[in-house]
Amino acid sequence: MQLYHHPYSLDSQKVRMALEEKGIDYTSYHVNPLTGKNMNVDFFRMNPSAKLPVFQNGAHVIYRAIDIIQYIDRLAVHLSGEIPPVNTVVHQWMQKVDAWNPKMFTLTHTPVKYRAFVSKFIRRVLIARMAEAPDLASMYHVKLRAAYETDDKVKDPEIMRQSEEELSKLLDDVEDQLSKTKYLAGDDFSPADSMFIPILARITLLDLDEEYINCRPKILEYYNLVKHRPSYKVAIGKYFNGWKKYRTLFKTSFFLCVRTLFRRY
Numbered sequence: 001m002q003l004y005h006h007p008y009s010l011d012s013q014k015v016r017m018a019l020e021e022k023g024i025d026y027t028s029y030h031v032n033p034l035t036g037k038n039m040n041v042d043f044f045r046m047n048p049s050a051k052l053p054v055f056q057n058g059a060h061v062i063y064r065a066i067d068i069i070q071y072i073d074r075l076a077v078h079l080s081g082e083i084p085p086v087n088t089v090v091h092q093w094m095q096k097v098d099a100w101n102p103k104m105f106t107l108t109h110t111p112v113k114y115r116a117f118v119s120k121f122i123r124r125v126l127i128a129r130m131a132e133a134p135d136l137a138s139m140y141h142v143k144l145r146a147a148y149e150t151d152d153k154v155k156d157p158e159i160m161r162q163s164e165e166e167l168s169k170l171l172d173d174v175e176d177q178l179s180k181t182k183y184l185a186g187d188d189f190s191p192a193d194s195m196f197i198p199i200l201a202r203i204t205l206l207d208l209d210e211e212y213i214n215c216r217p218k219i220l221e222y223y224n225l226v227k228h229r230p231s232y233k234v235a236i237g238k239y240f241n242g243w244k245k246y247r248t249l250f251k252t253s254f255f256l257c258v259r260t261l262f263r264r265y
Helices: 010-022 041-046 065-080 088-098 103-108 112-132 134-153 157-178 191-205 217-226 230-235 244-264
Strands: 002-005 027-030 054-057 060-062
Touching (some): 010 191, 010 230, 041 112, 041 134, 054 065, 060 065, 088 157, 088 191, 103 157, 157 191, 157 217, 191 217, 191 230
Parallel strands (some): 002 027
Antiparallel strands (some): 002 054, 054 060
16 A cells, blocks of 8 residues: 655645554655645656545555545454444544635745745646646646636635634534544544644644634643644654754755756756
8 A cells, every 4th residue: 555645735644644543554655745746747647636645555546535534444444354333423523624625724824935936836847747748738737727726816815714714613613522522523533533633733833823723722632632642643743843843844945946046057
């Protein structure tokens, strides 16, 4: 089994936590979207959406995080030989968490100069790949058009407001649930938690804890609890502790700066 992912990809974190929780072995491949690696021809042929993560088990390839996690859950059941009852509460929470798209929220809370730099670089990568693989040009063009549309959307204050409201509503629902249960779907850790915890990590990465986490005592208590789980430490914690929080971002920024210098000279 192979997982193509990146440590700072929110959906990748969801899947990695689920894999670690189930103790399933897999081969890890880092694909950095900020350097355009997800647009490389070989990867794009496998996954024209160019989104992360991608999970491959033999000929079976899955792209959406929620679908991968449900597959992992079924695989773990098959390997254990047990047939636990279907937990509709877990499924409902997974759907609720999956309904919020973090893309606009992340972009609107990223400094404009960095956002513009990466966006311009990615558009250049797409144009270069169109020339490199003419048979994929139409699909690359779809991604290029989507990149321009995203640039327009991120400038719309109404879209930003809507994304923030949706996140606040989700967090309020979680806060209410955690006043009744230890974890999101009951007193046991579940795939619903694997999907939700990376959202808290993204809020932390953007330095928005005070606004979204610390003001919700049950979520803050829950967040401090799950940080001690081995799955969190492997999928998220190792990239967020002290200087490690900035290591991946620094490596990416260095790569982009070098590429820009070489382009100039």
